[in-house]
Amino acid sequence: MSANVHFASARSWDDARRLLSFAPSEPAYTAGRALRSLRVHLRDHRQRELELTGRTLEAHYGDFVLSQSHPGSDEAKRLALEVTYGRSPQPVVIAHHEARLYEHGPEPPPDDIDGRLPAVVTWHDNGRFFLIASQELPTDTLMEIAISVYR
Numbered sequence: 001m002s003a004n005v006h007f008a009s010a011r012s013w014d015d016a017r018r019l020l021s022f023a024p025s026e027p028a029y030t031a032g033r034a035l036r037s038l039r040v041h042l043r044d045h046r047q048r049e050l051e052l053t054g055r056t057l058e059a060h061y062g063d064f065v066l067s068q069s070h071p072g073s074d075e076a077k078r079l080a081l082e083v084t085y086g087r088s089p090q091p092v093v094i095a096h097h098e099a100r101l102y103e104h105g106p107e108p109p110p111d112d113i114d115g116r117l118p119a120v121v122t123w124h125d126n127g128r129f130f131l132i133a134s135q136e137l138p139t140d141t142l143m144e145i146a147i148s149v150y151r
Helices: 013-018 073-081 139-148
Strands: 007-010 037-041 056-060 065-069 090-094 097-102 119-125 128-134
Touching: 007 013, 013 037, 073 097, 073 119, 073 128, 090 119, 090 139, 097 139, 119 139, 128 139
Parallel strands: none
Antiparallel strands: 007 037, 037 056, 056 065, 065 128, 090 097, 097 119, 119 128
């Protein structure tokens, strides 16, 4: 398997900080899942290098992923509150910030190649955009993980 030229792997949160324009937030609660990888999105779909302000961090914990970026206030708010990540978004609050919660999608038929929609939590904070997604964990667990970003 060849390496993905769009991402750089970071060995630690400190390594990831050096590749970003913001200090990423590490969740205090991970539902007992260990960090498996940190990846920073470095290149767009045309393999052009992204500026520091356009980069995204993905922290993979096996059963869930935490994504963070710093696109600016208006874009972070749009990504968190207007872009759809599933069906029937529910408004919630995470550490005094507007957020959206998406439950798991319905179980698909066995021949459905798209599969089930993941559970997702999105929010914005001071120009930053956060997204937590999981195919396995319930939304109450994702909310606990989201809140723990502020501990």
